[in-house]
Amino acid sequence: MDTAVAISPVARSGWTPVPNPQFRRAPASVVPLAFPHPGRCGMPGFGSVQATMVERAGATHINVRKGAALFRAGERSTALYAIRLGSFKTQVVTDDGHEQVSGYHMTGDVIGSDGIGGSAHDCEAVALEDAEVYVLPFERIEALAREDIGFQRSLHRVLAGEIARERGVMVMLGTMRAEQRLASFLIDLARRYHERGYSGSEFVLRMTREEIGSHLGLTLETVSRLFSRFRDSGLIDVRGRVVKLLDRAALKRIILAG
Amino acid sequence: MDTAVAISPVARSGWTPVPNPQFRRAPASVVPLAFPHPGRCGMPGFGSVQATMVERAGATHINVRKGAALFRAGERSTALYAIRLGSFKTQVVTDDGHEQVSGYHMTGDVIGSDGIGGSAHDCEAVALEDAEVYVLPFERIEALAREDIGFQRSLHRVLAGEIARERGVMVMLGTMRAEQRLASFLIDLARRYHERGYSGSEFVLRMTREEIGSHLGLTLETVSRLFSRFRDSGLIDVRGRVVKLLDRAALKRIILAG
């Protein structure tokens, strides 16, 4: 389970390799509330489904440096990846070169499901901070799913979950205005941190305003203005990437009512 | 394969049952270019993956009337459905009662994949015209996937395809302006009709302006105005729901350049 593997995603992004230690730690945040250390129980944030998959698939793991791609669009995919530590963005690169962030993923999330069945990846996954992921090769996963009905069920639930997640983003983009989008983004992040045992009211964003905007279908300026507006209304406290939710009820009301 | 089954989705929508014949035909369109008759080869528009699944899963089939729901959000799901004839919209109903069309599906498409793995459906499928679907019960599908590596592969490809399709909608909503959205909608429809052996340049829309708008994240008025603008620019010919694409190259240019 802890067999670090020879694959080096570092090479893919032209990063200078670091001599001995596993990899450089991301600089300590002023307020290291979110994405902290590996977690006491060894597998922080893993839902039962993902935990089962990691355990049963006899996963190796690899390190991915901040800014490096775990996989790229067009690559033939060979595995699912369960995030053990760190966080990623997945993004689609459109024909005209534009990028759209399709999701943010943190400890315990499974990414790469778009490549199952032998198709190529149609998005790329980039680490937002130094990260470690379990590698679950499709061959192994598909073999297990054939042998074990429970594992098959888990796999299908992961895939259905990804479909549902994307559908949620679709509804956000299709029906909400800017304020609602940012509010729902913040509430979603809070929920996910909370689920992982971290503070759901105070966290550090791992992405830029531009990346947030890309995910929400807004420009970086609009995102920045909204953060300011929420701060001025007393809904949140924001200092750069450090966010504190002060009035979650009000944020939820914004999501519903506009 | 042709065992019509006793399930009556009619009951779900309060339609008056029709005595003997299978079901009432949708009124003949003035120009019946799209969604015509079952098709000479017996399985029009079915890609190899879907065809394999239908053949191997020993599918029964059921009829769904125009306006009736094949499944609803929240229902525990029990099967995948392969459309044999007709077309559907899938839509998400949000907490505040709003509806967002998440996709349009025609002959040969497989719908209901969000419910695989035992989760409940998080969207509903409504027939846009009288339709027939093959029913592929999850139990049967999952059993086959365990027995047959090729079938498993097909299943995974269908699921990955749904993830990719939704991601495409996400990018459309997140990065395109109204003109680009409608252009890409029309080009997409044209491609899909063409793939099924129908005219890719002349077809009848099965949905209202409001439904198109809901799918594209626009109001019905904006959709209507865009149709008019495209007509005035000589890109298309529109008469209500009958659409003829006159300059597809220009439409594609709009998608790319705005």
Added chain:
DNA sequence: CGAAAACTTGAAAATTCTCAAGGCGGGTGG
């Protein structure tokens, strides 16, 4: 410490929505 990246804020422009009014078309009942 200095350069580059990220962020904030303002003002004007562009896009899209909302509200409102009217037209078209097909199906139904008189």
Added chain:
DNA sequence: CCACCCGCCTTGAGAATTTTCAAGTTTTCG
């Protein structure tokens, strides 16, 4: 057969939202 009705569509004008462009500030990182 005709008139009416209802759902759907079109179009306009003004309002609201969001983007664009621009300038300046803060933060990050080597």
